[in-house]
Amino acid sequence: MEIPITRPSMVSYADEVNFSELIENLLKKRHNGFIRVTSGSEEGYILFKEGQQVAASYERYSKSDAVAMIDSAMENDDTVIEVFDLRSSYVDYIMDVNKPYLMEPDYDVYGVIKELRKPEDNELGIDVKSVPQTEPQTEPVTGTEKTETVTGAEDNEPILGEQETEPQEEFESSKATEEEEELLPESVVGEEEELLPESETEEKLDLEDLKEKFDIGTIDDARAEFDLKADKSSKGTEESSKGTKIVSEISESPKESETKTTEQSIQDEESFDESEKQELKPADRSELMEKYGIKEINEDDVDDILESYKGGSLSDDDVEKIELNLMNKIKKSIYGIPKVKGAEVMVFLDNNGRELAGNVNIIIEYESKGFLSRLLGDYKDNDHLRRQVMNIVQIELKKGFRKYPKVFDNFDIKVEIG
Amino acid sequence: MTRVITVASGKGGVGKTTITANLGVALSTYGEETIVLDADVAMANLELILGMEGKSITLHDVLSGEASIDEAIYEGPGGVKVVPAGISLEGLRKIKLDRLEEVLEKLVEESDILLIDAPAGLEKDALAAIAAAQEMILVTTPEVPSISDALKTKIIANKLGVDIIGVVINREQHDKTFLTIEEIETILEVPVISVIPDDPEVSRAAAFGEPLVIKNPKSPTSNAIMQLGADLIGQEYQPIEPDKKGVIAKLIEGLLGRR
Numbered sequence A: 001m002e003i004p005i006t007r008p009s010m011v012s013y014a015d016e017v018n019f020s021e022l023i024e025n026l027l028k029k030r031h032n033g034f035i036r037v038t039s040g041s042e043e044g045y046i047l048f049k050e051g052q053q054v055a056a057s058y059e060r061y062s063k064s065d066a067v068a069m070i071d072s073a074m075e076n077d078d079t080v081i082e083v084f085d086l087r088s089s090y091v092d093y094i095m096d097v098n099k100p101y102l103m104e105p106d107y108d109v110y111g112v113i114k115e116l117r118k119p120e121d122n123e124l125g126i127d128v129k130s131v132p133q134t135e136p137q138t139e140p141v142t143g144t145e146k147t148e149t150v151t152g153a154e155d156n157e158p159i160l161g162e163q164e165t166e167p168q169e170e171f172e173s174s175k176a177t178e179e180e181e182e183l184l185p186e187s188v189v190g191e192e193e194e195l196l197p198e199s200e201t202e203e204k205l206d207l208e209d210l211k212e213k214f215d216i217g218t219i220d221d222a223r224a225e226f227d228l229k230a231d232k233s234s235k236g237t238e239e240s241s242k243g244t245k246i247v248s249e250i251s252e253s254p255k256e257s258e259t260k261t262t263e264q265s266i267q268d269e270e271s272f273d274e275s276e277k278q279e280l281k282p283a284d285r286s287e288l289m290e291k292y293g294i295k296e297i298n299e300d301d302v303d304d305i306l307e308s309y310k311g312g313s314l315s316d317d318d319v320e321k322i323e324l325n326l327m328n329k330i331k332k333s334i335y336g337i338p339k340v341k342g343a344e345v346m347v348f349l350d351n352n353g354r355e356l357a358g359n360v361n362i363i364i365e366y367e368s369k370g371f372l373s374r375l376l377g378d379y380k381d382n383d384h385l386r387r388q389v390m391n392i393v394q395i396e397l398k399k400g401f402r403k404y405p406k407v408f409d410n411f412d413i414k415v416e417i418g
Numbered sequence B: 001m002t003r004v005i006t007v008a009s010g011k012g013g014v015g016k017t018t019i020t021a022n023l024g025v026a027l028s029t030y031g032e033e034t035i036v037l038d039a040d041v042a043m044a045n046l047e048l049i050l051g052m053e054g055k056s057i058t059l060h061d062v063l064s065g066e067a068s069i070d071e072a073i074y075e076g077p078g079g080v081k082v083v084p085a086g087i088s089l090e091g092l093r094k095i096k097l098d099r100l101e102e103v104l105e106k107l108v109e110e111s112d113i114l115l116i117d118a119p120a121g122l123e124k125d126a127l128a129a130i131a132a133a134q135e136m137i138l139v140t141t142p143e144v145p146s147i148s149d150a151l152k153t154k155i156i157a158n159k160l161g162v163d164i165i166g167v168v169i170n171r172e173q174h175d176k177t178f179l180t181i182e183e184i185e186t187i188l189e190v191p192v193i194s195v196i197p198d199d200p201e202v203s204r205a206a207a208f209g210e211p212l213v214i215k216n217p218k219s220p221t222s223n224a225i226m227q228l229g230a231d232l233i234g235q236e237y238q239p240i241e242p243d244k245k246g247v248i249a250k251l252i253e254g255l256l257g258r259r
């Protein structure tokens, strides 16, 4: 995937982070940004928009295959996981330039990753659980920081779906340390610092600006651009000098009810039980649909889907309309041929078979010519005209059945020239 | 009269094939002459789950006129009969869809229950599998994308005049699922007829090529599927006590939709 690498807001190793929890947390935070997973020489990305996975790549794999690869890369303890933050408008842009990697709408990586979940993960995967095990000296620091951050944040209300909180706010509430900065490439850190004061205004850049910058600027420009965002989120954790562990706590976000809806707000740990209880309350269907962001299925969509099955076959009313329509279009085009004096066009659709089929019969009155030309080339002219008419019919049919190009093969076309 | 039941989901990877295979075995163990037709070719793993891969004559050969349907019916574990697909129904449609109807008629003649493992999605082949049946079992996981696809599938099935028996919630994780049973029922407006736990045994059994209901009949998952099979045909089923205490209680809790 084409993604400008900036400064990550979190770095960890696979054995230190519970990947499924990380994904869940990003979902809950409605994270905009991406994860990079580096396993040996292989790299993978999952792009997030509002917490949903919208695109993925892993080496030559894309979409869900890539997610599966990334998932299995987690089995390698040395796999590096980095979380990067992006503004949501920028995510749209990244999606735009990475079309081949876009997930099918509604694709859910959660199911794949769920298997990694541990039964007792009421705690957060990264800092609380994993890090202390491997890096005992970081525990007290990260632990404390984390608690402070969480309680300091304003978005700790336990009520499900009632609060709209930008995930960034939580990120912003943390502070950077010098150690982390040293962990990053010089240039990136430098640029980022230069641009730091601008960060407030940068926030207001719109998509066009971003595109422009990205297209014109160097990678480093783009990096710097992102760093503004990443920087905010990267402040916050004391680091053990041992190395690239956690730059900041993506998973600070508390663990609780796991709805995927975009309306979902960030909640804190205490709310877990409470929201669980809330879910037990009988809710009205439309409320539920809204809560989980499930769209009501549109009748037209269903009709379209069923229509696709029929491969273009139609109701009898439709058949007549289409016959007439095609007839007129073909006629009109034929009259556009010089020397055509008249044309009779008949279109018959056969809607009774497995697939739509049809006949097109055309009789053309051609401008009569002098007997000399008739002697010399009329038969050639006729051939030419026939081909021209055939072409017209074919084009009209193709246009008419654009959605079902195969239907076109089921047509029998006859042209008579009188 | 033979019942033709399609197991469909919309979204892939939710456990259709797992459930179809095990349910097929369950129904045969109850003495029902059951044929499982594999229509899910993109993920043609029904045979794998039943440990019957590598069958050379498939539905495709039948439809292209190279074999008779009897040659494509294989006997699997527990006496369940299996027809491997070999090629997508969409592909088949191009060749000889009329024959598919004949084949289905033949299969219907030879069975009490014809179970069709539908492909994921709502492409032509999936629609064919849905339309081919009178009844449908909807499979979903308790997650939004899966439920949303199930909803779409349900509405299409309604349009096609297919009876929806109910929804099977697969991979339910006690206490940790996105949506509760009640919520799913409310959203889909279809009764939940079975709740199958998320169970690592499922994949293990698949790897062994042995359906879980045979490999480990005591597991809550097997009990849930056996119960589902019994409910489908109005049989009694006495859950097999698992060795570990408490699991059954959990299962029952799950079935009742408690958390």
Ligand SMILES: Nc1ncnc2c1ncn2[C@@H]1O[C@H](COP(=O)(O)OP(=O)(O)O)[C@@H](O)[C@H]1O
Pocket (backbone or CB within 6 Å): B009, B011, B012, B013, B014, B015, B016, B017, B018, B019, B040, B043, B045, B120, B170, B171, B172, B196, B197, B198, B199, B200, B201, B202, B203, B204, B206, B221
């Ligand atoms: N109840 C379950 N618990 C754990 N894993 C499951 C369960 N049901 C299915 N799976 C696993 O999920 C994956 C997809 O299942 P499958 O039956 O092939 O889905 P589908 O046919 O809908 O694509 C398989 O790896 C299967 O082993």
Ligand SMILES: [Mg+2]
Pocket (backbone or CB within 6 Å): B013, B016, B017, B018, B040, B043, B044, B045
């Ligand atoms: Mg399948």
